[in-house]
Each structure stands twice: as C-alpha cells, then as structure tokens.
Amino acid sequence: MFSITINLIQLFQLIVLIFLASILIKILKLFCKRWKLIAAMKPFPGPPAHWLYGHALEFSQDGTDLDKTVTWAKKYPYGHQVWFGPFTAYLAVYHPDYAKALLASSEPKDDVVYRFMLPWIGDGLLINSGQKWHRHRRLLTPGFHYDILKSYVQEIAESTKIMLDENGIGLSDEDLRAEVDTFMFEGHDTTASGISWLLYCLAQHPEHQQKCREEIRELLEGQEKFEWEFLSKMPYTTMCLKESLRLYPPLPGVSRKLSKPLIFPDGKQVPEGRIFQNLLLFEQMIVNRAPTSINPTLRCTCSLLKLDSCFAISN
Template identity: 55%
Template sequence: MTLDSIMKCAFSYQSNCQNDSSESEYIKAVYELSYLAEYRFRTFLFHSDLIFNLSPYGFRFRRALRTAHEHTDNVIKQRKASLKKDTELEKVKQKRHLDFLDILLYAKDENGQGLSDEDLRAEVDTFMFEGHDTTASGISWTLYCMATQPEHQNKCREEIRELLGGRNTLEWEDLGKMPYTTMCIKESMRLYPPVPGVARQLSSPVTFPDGRSLPKVFYVVTDIYKMVHTL
C-alpha cells in the first residue's frame, strides 16, 4: 500500500503492486536486499567483497539488485516518455507543486546540465526504497501500539470522528487538527523507530572525555532502538 501511494504521489506512476504480480517482484527484491545486507553485516567472512561476491548470497544480492534497478529504470523511462506528450506537459505546468521525479527530470546545474541517468536512478532508488519501506514499518508499529493500548486507540478514534463530522475522508487541512493522534504516532515511532540504527563514517578523529579516541574514516553506528529501550 505504501509503495502504491508513494509511486502515485511522487512518481506519477500507477504501480498497483498490491494486485499486480509483476510489480510485487520489486517488493520481493526489497525484502531480499534488506535481508542479505543485514546477513552480510553479521557474517565476518562476507565483509570481504571477493568472498561475498563468489558466494550464493552474493549471487542472490546481485539478482535482487538487478530487479530493483530494472523497476526504477522502467519508472523513469515511462515518465520521460509521458512528458514528451503535450497533454502531460500542460498538466505539469498547472501543478502547484511538481512530483519528486519531475523535479529531478527538470533539474539543471549552473551550466544547464541535467542529472545523468545514473544519478537520476540513484536518487529515485533511495526515495522509492526508503520512502515506502520505512513508512510501512512506521504504520505497522503504530497499529501494533494502538492494538496493545486500547484506551489510547479509543481516544484517537474519537478525536478523528469528531474532526470528520459526517465526512468519510480526511483533507490536507485536517492533519494539523489531531494533536492526540499525532502524539500517539510520534510515541510509536520513538519506541519502534522505522530506522533503528544510523551509521556514519568519521571525517576527522574523535576523542572522548575519558581519553579514548576513534580515528578518521572509522565507522560509527548508533543503535537508536537499543538506546530507547535501555533508558
């Protein structure tokens, strides 16, 4: 559902992956890549590119990566083709805000040079992959928290019922008028962050108050989930 939504809103693409088996291949590839990346991280021998690439896991990783890239390339190709039509160009000109992909396609640097196909795919890959996967995780954990805390679930339900009145759907303006529901969503994301860890490579050495230090280019990983649940 989250992939269908982000594809429609950010890429002007009707994916219908909830019903179309060919589109769901991308979802399977995302699961496969996520699993293999985590498995490689936990397996010392696979830290070597040579060993990992020669292993069956490396083959699975490349196959899934190829599927993901083909999906991204297809989305970009279709959007480029549609923008060549006069009717579609008129729709774009009338929009108050461009879609994410349209912004990338029309982006130019100071020399009037647009993004290369490789740069374009990298940006779209990141937004498409992270945009739907983390959103799906956040929604799932929020629903879990609501299910385990029925008193808060009821308060959220009443708040939204009062806001809707006799309507069936929320409008954009309604999003700022549900403070209690917003607090519950934020608390769920605090307890179960969609991105449970953040990694950074040091650009300069770091020395801690106790005298210990980490060298430049060292990788540091912060486990957000563990920090929250330890406190």
Template identity: 40%
Template structure:
C-alpha cells in the first residue's frame, strides 16, 4: 500500500519534469530558428547599410513618437538614398525604399502583400482585392474593373455633388453660429465621402451627414486604421491569440464587429430587394451595374457566383478604401489650398470660367479642370493618402544597381519619402502645381509620382477618387474662401492612411 502511494505521488512529479523538458526543447528550437532567421536576413542585407540597430529591439524604437515618424524616415531616406533596412525587432526586418528605380522594379513584379499586413487586415476587410493574390486576385480584378468604367462614373458626378452640397450647407450653418471658430475638416469630409461611396457604389441612400447615424462606422474605421498599423509595425503581437488578449486586440475585435455590422446591413438590404422580381428586373435592365450589382450578379464560367465570404470581403474593402483614402486626400488638399491663397484663387477663377453661369458640375467639365488637376496632384505628392505599400517577394529580386534580395523578404516603398526625394524633386517641400504641367511631367521618371501605387495592383478606384476630389474642391471654392488656422497646424502621422494627429483645422469665409 505504501509502495502504491509513493508511486502515485511520484507520477505527477515525473510528468512535470517531462513537460518542463519538452518546454525547454521547444524554447530552444524556437531560439535556434530565430537566430538563423536573423543571420539569414543580415546576410541578405550586407549590401544595404541603414540606421543603427539593436539585436533585440531593432531600430523601430528610435521612432519615439508618431508625430516624428515621417520626419525621421525622411532623414533616414536622405542618409540612405536608395533603400535601407528597418528592423521591427531583432528578428523581423523590412527593406524601405524611396527611389523611383526601386519602385519600378518593385511594382513591375506583382508580388503579394506581405504576411504581416495581410494577417492584420484580414479580420477587418477579409480576403478581398486588397490582400488577394494569384488566380483569385486576377478573377476578382477582372470582375470588378467594369464597375469603374467611365460610363458608370458619369452619373456619379451628380451624386458626389449632392453629397458635397449637404456638407457645404452644414458648414454654412456652423460658421454662421461662430465665424471665429475653425472647423476640423477630416470628420466632415469623411462623412461626405462615405455618403458618396454609398450612393455611387452601393446605391444606398443614408442620412449619415445630417443624422450622423453612421458615426459608429466612421469611428470604427478610424480606430481600425490606427490599431492595424500599430500591430503591423510593432514587431510583436503577430500571434492572433496573444493579440486578442491585449486591450488593443479586444478594441480591434469590437471595432471589426461594428464595421461589419454596417456592411452586412448594406448587403442584406440589397439582397432583399433582389428577391423582389420587379426590383430584380430593374437591376437587370440597367445599362451599367454599380459595384454591388456586379458583386451580387456576377457568375464565373461555371455559373457560380461569389461566396458570401468573398462578397463581404469586397464590400468591406471598398467601403473602407472608397471613403477613408479619399477623405484624407480631400482634407490635405484643402489644407494646401488654405496655405497657398494664390493657387486657391486661380483654381476658383478657372472653375468659374468652366461653369460660366451654371451651378452644377457636369462630366465634361472634369476634363477641362487642368489647373485644378495640377493642384490636386501636387497635394497628393506632398500628402499621399497611402504613405507606403509593402510586398513579400515571391522570388528573388535584383534592383537596377545590382543589389539583390532573396525570396520571401519584405520590401516597402515609402511613397511619402519618394514624393519628397530631393534627388527627384527640386525644392520638394515647396507647393508648386507647375510640376505637373504636361511639359514637366513628360521629363520625370514614371515612378516618381505614385499616389495610387503602380503596376498591375494599382488602385482600381483612382479615377473615381480623382473625380471626387475635383468635384469637391470646385464646389467648396465656389462657396467659401479657405484660410489656415495658425494655432492648429496639422501634424501628419502615417497610419494605413495619412492623417493628422491633431486634425486638420481651417477657417471658412462665405463668399458673396
């Protein structure tokens, strides 16, 4: 009896030792894997000097504040003019470039999005066009391209104008209440661009600008933008289970739920309308289907439509990309106009010449807005809505200068740095729309200006975005003079979208 008791008592002890032994072996194997991973990356980067890096912390910790991040990266880009390694920790590295010849090679290959970005975005936007790769990406791209044909974009002009006018009416009331107070632009413009994309791409009418019934969605997207970017650049918290145990992870999960609630509502309402034979007949008789029509009605060669998962992913992707990036572009454009009243006035005069006695903007007017387009492009140069893009190499790469990287390495193009590269742009910090005259543009490297990326994976909605920026700017300048708020100058910070840490505050003066 005593022998049996001792044997039973010893069993948990032996199991504990065995478990501890397995744990030590696992930790040792992981340590060896990390060591060899670091050594492999160091060898690959021998020809790429960069900022000093700690073996454990990397060099990302040198960026102590999001307010300083863009300036520090510009300093690094000046010291290492072609490319430099940025270590997110001791074992995770990405090569950053701000040179057009590197961008040309980078965008000419069609490499997939990097794993870190995909894993951070998929819980939010699913496996849509933004993160898909291979045959499925090609299938979705072919499927969605017709949704951005110019014949479909034409009737959107009036819808975008209507949404813009709602915003301008709100502004009139606000400045009438207190003309001494500046307005924060991004909040208002984000609601306007959300209203526009819902009317245009989803044929969904909301009162989000007046009733603010979608404030929760705009707030969720803003939070997801910040949280996803911080996760991508943290160098840690890549494990989903570990991340969801943190306050940020729980916040991210809740924000995803709120964002999905909105997009699911849009999809379900359209599906219900399709069950009505009369509504279905109306859609089928449309000369051109909108974005959601295409998603719901599309069939492949075998007659199979998109799965619910694919449908939701594309709606989540375009609901985000179709309003948040454009809101960033318009907000920074207005700031640029406020800072440069001479260009603002010239744009206003050109718009008045084009419209003459008309108040409504028409499709044909957009192509006549030559100087306005130059100002928009110069603003996009200084403040690109997407400050950088990254890829994971599907095969080894050789750059124009002979330097190489192996398969699976992470590489990013710092679009913000590329657009301010003094080797490409004279006086890069100066706002000069004439850079985009036909003559000057023809002499520039084709990859020196890439606000919508480039290559096969460029932004599918770039023409829609440019049209929306032209319409919004034209209508705003016809009604208001835009003035800066010296006490609240914006502080650009890079997230997934370029934003301002303290908002974009401008004074508006009603024109007589």
C-alpha cells in the first residue's frame, strides 16, 4: 500500500513536471517570436510602445483613431511598426515607393485583420483567397461588369444564370449569401460614404462646386435626359470625385501577409510571415502641398497606378 502511494505521488509529480515544461516551452516560443519580430521591425522605428499592451492603448475607439494614424504618418512618412500586445506586430506603410513594392506583389490577404469581418459579411471575395477567391471571381465577374449598367435588368438576370449554372458548378447558398453581403458592404456602403464625402468637399469649396455645376449644365443643355455617354464628358467633376476619394477613402487601407521576403526600393527588407497594413493615407503625401487641400486639376494624371506622373507634377 505504501509503495502504491509513493508511485502515485511520483506519477503526479511527473505529470506536473511535464505540464510545467510544456508551459515553459510555449513561453520560450512566444519570446522567440517576439525577438524575431523585434529584429524584423528594427529598420522601421515607430512611436513608443508599452512593453505589454504595445500601441493598443493608443486607439481609444472614440472616433479619433484615424487622426492618430495621420499623426504617425506625418512623423514616419515611409512606415513604422505597430504593436498589439507583446507578440503581435504590423508594419504600417504610407509612402508610394513602399506601397508600390507591396501592391505590385501577389501576397495573400492576412489571416488576422480580415477574419474580424467573417461573422459580418461571410467568406466572400473580400475575405477569401487562393483558389476559392479565383473561382468566385470568375463566376461573379459577369454579374458585375461595368457595362451592365447600360441594360441593367436584362443583364443582371442573364448574369445570375451564369453564376448559378456555369459548367454545372455554381455557388452554394452559403457562398451566395456571403458574396451578396460582401457586395452590399463593398458596393452600397462605400458608395454612399464616397458620395457623402464628395458633397462635403464641394460644400467646403464652393469655387470647385460652381465649376462642376457649370460643366454639367453645359453638358445637359438642350438634352432631355442624362445619357450613358455623358459620364465620360465630365472631366472636372470626375477630378473632384477623385480628389474626394484621395482625402476621404471609404476603405482607408489593405492588409497583406508576406509569403516571401519583401525588399523596398531603399534596400530595407522584411522577412516572410510579417503582416502589412498599407494605409491609403500615403496618397495624401503624393503631391507637394497640404494634404487636406483640394486641387482637382492635379487628378488628370495622378493615380495609384501612375505614381511617377504625380511626382512629376508636384516637383
């Protein structure tokens, strides 16, 4: 009996020892991860971070979070590290040279930030990636092509058939719901936000509002209705719209996770596995002027796809 008791105590001690050892190993792995993160982020200094909370306490969720981001972007115009806790770090990039290096790559969406929206809009095009994303994109593209606006009802009906019957393999009910929720969010909400900010910008700058009004009045003179072709004949109004989107983008950032090292034009390198947040606030710094002022005439050649032209104009 005494021997059995001793064996039980030894077994209990062994279990406790194994348990403590496993916890210690996990702690060591976490700290190894932190050391690697610190080394990876070292070339990109940022605002001071709390040793435990990181920068989490800087975001008070009182409506001023993006203001904090703008402040950091001004102080660190190329990019900087952002910590959420001691073991999670992002690299926020702003400068066009950095953004081009990231956006020109085929890196996948990160598996942290976008997953927060999964319960809201489902696993649609905004969130999914890989083969599933390519398949959904192929099936959905006919239903949302730009030319559909010309013959709205008939084309939508035909495209719906294509989505459901192409190659005999359509989207499941769950997939369809996720894509509808995604397009409601990406299309309806963002469009409403973009229009609202455009009206706000024009109200703040009546001189540009008057030019838009004159352009549209001239275009509609003698016309009984607004035609599709008129959309390409409103250059000044279009430039005002793009300026508004530059200043107040409905979706101010994208996030990517590196599957391979990324080298920036200045030679700085980030290893694979790191997560980027490319905040589109960098567009405010493309031209050499106050980032909150409006100058539609610069929009004729300025775009995210023609950054060199923007620099040529600003210099």
